[in-house]
Amino acid sequence: xxxxxxxxxxxxxxxxxxxxxxxxxxxxxxxxxxxxxxxxxxxxxxxxxxxxxxxxxxxxxxxxxxxxxxxxxxxxxxxxxxxxxxxxxxxxxxxxxxxxxxxxxxxxxxxxxxxxxxxxxxxxxxxxxxxxxxxxxxxxxxxxxxxxxxxxxxxxxxxxxxxxxxxxxxxxxxxxxxxxxxxxxxxxxxxxxxxxxxxxxxxxxxxxxxxxxxxxxxxxxxxxxxxxxxxxxxxxxxxxxxxxxxxxxxxxxxxxxxxxxxxxxxxxxxxxxxxxxxxxxxxxxxxxxxxxxxxxxxxxxxxxxxxxxxxxxxxxxxxxxxxxxxxxxxxxxxxxxxx
Numbered sequence: 001x002x003x004x005x006x007x008x009x010x011x012x013x014x015x016x017x018x019x020x021x022x023x024x025x026x027x028x029x030x031x032x033x034x035x036x037x038x039x040x041x042x043x044x045x046x047x048x049x050x051x052x053x054x055x056x057x058x059x060x061x062x063x064x065x066x067x068x069x070x071x072x073x074x075x076x077x078x079x080x081x082x083x084x085x086x087x088x089x090x091x092x093x094x095x096x097x098x099x100x101x102x103x104x105x106x107x108x109x110x111x112x113x114x115x116x117x118x119x120x121x122x123x124x125x126x127x128x129x130x131x132x133x134x135x136x137x138x139x140x141x142x143x144x145x146x147x148x149x150x151x152x153x154x155x156x157x158x159x160x161x162x163x164x165x166x167x168x169x170x171x172x173x174x175x176x177x178x179x180x181x182x183x184x185x186x187x188x189x190x191x192x193x194x195x196x197x198x199x200x201x202x203x204x205x206x207x208x209x210x211x212x213x214x215x216x217x218x219x220x221x222x223x224x225x226x227x228x229x230x231x232x233x234x235x236x237x238x239x240x241x242x243x244x245x246x247x248x249x250x251x252x253x254x255x256x257x258x259x260x261x262x263x264x265x266x267x268x269x270x271x272x273x274x275x276x277x278x279x280x281x282x283x284x285x286x287x288x289x290x291x292x293x294x295x296x297x298x299x300x301x302x303x304x305x306x307x308x309x310x311x312x313x314x315x316x317x318x319x320x321x322x323x324x325x326x327x328x329x330x331x332x333x334x335x336x337x338x339x
Contacts, residue, residue: 013041063095065116067099122147136155147160183245226253238267252279277293300329
C-alpha cells in the first residue's frame with residue numbers, strides 16, 4: 001500500500017493541496033472545522049510528511065551527528081542523555097557514532113555525516129587525533145560544529161569542557177593534604193588535550209607543595225582497555241615503588257583496575273595506598289572501597305553542547321553571524337573510601 005499524499009487528502013475532501021498543507025501545519029488561516037476534517041483524514045490514511053521534500057524546502061535535515069570515542073564510560077551515557085534531552089526539545093534527531101578511539105574511523109564518520117547533510121555535528125575526539133584537517137573540513141563545509149570533553153584548541157569552533165588541569169590539581173592537592181607524598185599518576189595517551197591537562201595539573205600540584213616531580217611515577221594507560229591498564233600498571237608501580245602511598249588515575253575505570261589489583265594482594269586503601277579516580281561513574285559507588293573521584297558533569301556538558309549547536313544552526317539558517325563560545329563547566333571532589 002502506497003503512502004498517502006497531500007493530493008489524495010485534498011481530492012477526497014474537495015480542497016486545495018495548499019489548504020491541506022496549512023491545516024497539517026496548524027496555520028491559523030484554515031478554519032477549525034476544515035482543519036479537523038483534514039487532520040482526521042490524514043490520521044485515518046496514516047499520512048506522514050515526505051521528509052526529503054521537507055528537507056529540500058527548508059534546507060535542513062533536522063538531524064545532527066554525535067561522535068564519541070567510546071561508550072564504555074558512564075560519562076558518555078550521561079552526555080547522551082543531555083544531548084538527547086535538548087534534541088527532543090528542539091525537535092531534532094541524533095545520529096550517534098563511536099570512533100572507538102581510532103582516527104581512521106573518526107574520519108570516515110565525519111565524511112558519512114557530511115554526506116548525510118546533517119545540520120550540525122557534536123564531537124569528542126579520539127585518542128589518536130593529532131592533526132585536525134578532517135575536523136576543519138566540517139567548518140569548510142559550513143556545518144556547525146561543537147567539540148566537547150576531548151577538544152582541539154587549534155580548531156576554530158565552539159567548545160564545552162571542564163578545566164581538566166584544575167580538576168587534576170585539586171585531586172592531587174587533596175591527596176597531599178591527606179599526608180601522601182609518593183603519588184603516582186596513571187595518565188592517558190599523549191595526544192588528547194584532557195590527558196595532557198590532567199598530567200599538567202598533577203605535576204603543578206606536586207611542585208606547589210614542594211614535592212619533586214619523578215617521571216618514574218607516571219604510567220601510561222594508552223591501550224584503550226582502561227581496567228586492564230589500571231590493573232597491569234598497578235602491578236608495576238607497586239613492584240617498582242615499595243613506598244608508593246597514592247595513585248591519581250586519569251579515569252574511574254583505570255582506578256577500578258588499580259583497586260582490583262590492590263585488593264588481590266591485600267593492600268589496604270587508603271591506609272597503605274590511596275586511590276583517586278576521575279569521572280564519578282556508576283562503578284565508583286559499588287566497588288570496595290568506594291572510589292574517591294572527580295565529578296565530571298556529563299549530562300550538563302551534553303545538554304550545553306547541544307544547545308549551542310542548535311543555536312548556531314538557527315543562526316546559520318537566518319544568515320546571522322556566529323560567535324564561537326568556549327564554555328567551562330565546574331567539577332567537584334566526591335569523597336569516598338579509597339582516598
